[in-house]
Amino acid sequence: MAEEPLIVARGLVKRFGEFTAVDGIDVSVERGEAFGFLGPNGAGKSSTMRMISCVSPPTAGELRILGLDPVRDGVAIRGRLGVCPQLGNLDTDLSVFENLTTYARYFGLSRAEARRRAGELLEFVQLADRAKGKVEPLSGGMKQRLTIARALVNDPEIVLLDEPTTGLDPQARHLLWERLYQLKRQGVTLVLTTHYMDEAEQLCDRLVVMDGGRIVAEGSPRDLIGRYSTPEVVELRFSGGGDVAGKLDGVGERVDALPDRVLVYARDGDAAVAEVHRRGLAPLSVLVRRSTLEDVFLHLTGRTLVD
Amino acid sequence: MAHSTVAVLERHLSLYRRLFWASALSSFVLPVLFLVSIGIGVGGYVGELGGVSYLQWIVPGVMASTAFQMAIGETTYPVLGDFKWSRGYHAMRATPVRIGDMVAGQVLFMVVRVLPQTVVFLLVVVAFGGLRSWWSVVTPLVCAAVVVASALPVMGFSARIDNDGYFALLFRFVMIPMTLFSGVFFPVAQLPVVAQWLAWVSPLWHGVELCRAATLGVAPPWPIWAHLSCLVAWTVAGGWFAMRGFARRLAV
Numbered sequence A: 001m002a003e004e005p006l007i008v009a010r011g012l013v014k015r016f017g018e019f020t021a022v023d024g025i026d027v028s029v030e031r032g033e034a035f036g037f038l039g040p041n042g043a044g045k046s047s048t049m050r051m052i053s054c055v056s057p058p059t060a061g062e063l064r065i066l067g068l069d070p071v072r073d074g075v076a077i078r079g080r081l082g083v084c085p086q087l088g089n090l091d092t093d094l095s096v097f098e099n100l101t102t103y104a105r106y107f108g109l110s111r112a113e114a115r116r117r118a119g120e121l122l123e124f125v126q127l128a129d130r131a132k133g134k135v136e137p138l139s140g141g142m143k144q145r146l147t148i149a150r151a152l153v154n155d156p157e158i159v160l161l162d163e164p165t166t167g168l169d170p171q172a173r174h175l176l177w178e179r180l181y182q183l184k185r186q187g188v189t190l191v192l193t194t195h196y197m198d199e200a201e202q203l204c205d206r207l208v209v210m211d212g213g214r215i216v217a218e219g220s221p222r223d224l225i226g227r228y229s230t231p232e233v234v235e236l237r238f239s240g241g242g243d244v245a246g247k248l249d250g251v252g253e254r255v256d257a258l259p260d261r262v263l264v265y266a267r268d269g270d271a272a273v274a275e276v277h278r279r280g281l282a283p284l285s286v287l288v289r290r291s292t293l294e295d296v297f298l299h300l301t302g303r304t305l306v307d
Numbered sequence B: 001m002a003h004s005t006v007a008v009l010e011r012h013l014s015l016y017r018r019l020f021w022a023s024a025l026s027s028f029v030l031p032v033l034f035l036v037s038i039g040i041g042v043g044g045y046v047g048e049l050g051g052v053s054y055l056q057w058i059v060p061g062v063m064a065s066t067a068f069q070m071a072i073g074e075t076t077y078p079v080l081g082d083f084k085w086s087r088g089y090h091a092m093r094a095t096p097v098r099i100g101d102m103v104a105g106q107v108l109f110m111v112v113r114v115l116p117q118t119v120v121f122l123l124v125v126v127a128f129g130g131l132r133s134w135w136s137v138v139t140p141l142v143c144a145a146v147v148v149a150s151a152l153p154v155m156g157f158s159a160r161i162d163n164d165g166y167f168a169l170l171f172r173f174v175m176i177p178m179t180l181f182s183g184v185f186f187p188v189a190q191l192p193v194v195a196q197w198l199a200w201v202s203p204l205w206h207g208v209e210l211c212r213a214a215t216l217g218v219a220p221p222w223p224i225w226a227h228l229s230c231l232v233a234w235t236v237a238g239g240w241f242a243m244r245g246f247a248r249r250l251a252v
Helices: A045-052 A074-078 A096-106 A111-124 A140-151 A170-185 A197-203 A221-228 A269-278 A293-301 B002-017 B020-046 B054-075 B077-084 B088-093 B099-127 B134-160 B165-180 B193-201 B203-216 B224-250
Strands: A007-016 A019-029 A034-038 A060-065 A081-084 A158-162 A189-194 A206-211 A214-219 A232-237 A254-257 A262-266 A285-290
Touching: A007 A045, A019 A045, A019 A206, A019 A214, A034 A045, A034 A197, A045 A060, A045 A158, A045 A189, A081 A140, A096 A111, A096 A140, A096 B002, A111 A140, A140 A158, A140 A170, A170 A189, A170 A197, A189 A197, A197 A293, A206 A221, A206 A293, A214 A221, A214 A293, A221 A293, A232 A269, A254 A293, A262 A269, A262 A293, A269 A285, B002 B020, B002 B099, B020 B054, B020 B099, B054 B077, B054 B099, B054 B134, B054 B165, B054 B203, B077 B088, B077 B134, B088 B099, B088 B224, B099 B134, B099 B224, B134 B165, B134 B203, B134 B224, B203 B224
Parallel strands: A034 A189, A034 A206, A081 A158, A158 A189
Antiparallel strands: A007 A019, A007 A060, A206 A214, A232 A262, A232 A285, A254 A262
């Protein structure tokens, strides 16, 4: 028997006064999946996440989490979710360990169970040596790992991560991704928002691309790249202005002129570069790379993700 | 349900443990200094009031107003901070903890604080000969009622503001006048009638009069049920105001 998806949204809308943050989206997330909401700031990702975490009631449409109604059964649902919010809300006046035990008590764990769980999770996020210390001196990546440990304290069925690595340095991001990947392997359903393409490609089995409160595309990262982009992309930089893009007409399958560079979408990048040189054009720099979700996004919305 | 309230109480106790000694100074030592300077110092000039020594007269007032000030202190910056800076309420909101648990747990924490604080104060005061009746043993409960009745409306206020500048207004125009004109240092009967009405509305005045009736072993100015009803009215209205304020602020 097919299990009901853990999260189902139909025509989901969130309005704040006149402003429509989420404009009728359909989403379904299956158990064990890592599902991503990808989009620029203001796309409606965080508003969607807050509705899923049962802290913000939907304005219209249908939403069911774990087969329950988030407005009526909010308490029951929240007891089975783990939430990593975008804005940090660790208790900076409590120790690292106390942050976990205090939070565990909110979920009804006994004191002994809370302590046992806190110890385990600090091992998992590699912060066991900081247990007695304060939260304030921790680095951004450590705080984020602690927030993830906190979100796992009730052994949740779904973990919601709102921009989990925004503002972290590359090393901290990779450590975090690795931990999230471990969770995924343990069968935890992950739902995350991000505006980083590489993050979505690394972690998500399936994702939706959001723009202006709507879903503009849905699929696996590979699938989306296959559908909306070419296998390779050539990035060209030219000196001065002029209509370079016009002279590139017919090179590759599509040409996008950005303010600082020109992107040529091609099945074979090297062949496209050869063609550019054959036409007598002399770019300052040439970079042939594989296509990413960034290119998908650019194609779908006409804009880059991170400005 | 009750379980989540206890979890919230525990969080506030964990936070308080770090501040215990600093706060013990203001909760235990300051009221005693107050008694010595005003009760004995000023009392030496005042002599007797209503047939008892001035020290005995102000003991219940200092006790109730210390509880009142603790309630205001715990529900202004700490509440705004948990919305704005530490976002502790947002953290709770993502768990099975309900709005009612957040409010009740925090008020319970203040009650847990005020009970031992008042008992210690009573023990010190007994040494000074400040109590005249065994009814004094009920004063910790009266102080707890004052704390609940004043904490809830202020929590509602703090949940609705975004700028801590409003606290200066609250301190200047509500807390200090209330402390001065609620029968702590002199009988409100000495005030013009209009000012007396204001005292009658204040939860502190009812607490002071009930404590005074208990420590002196006399009847309070109003029937006991009338004083208690006013405290209950503040509790019910304040509870509603706080819950609504929290719910609105967290529903975004």
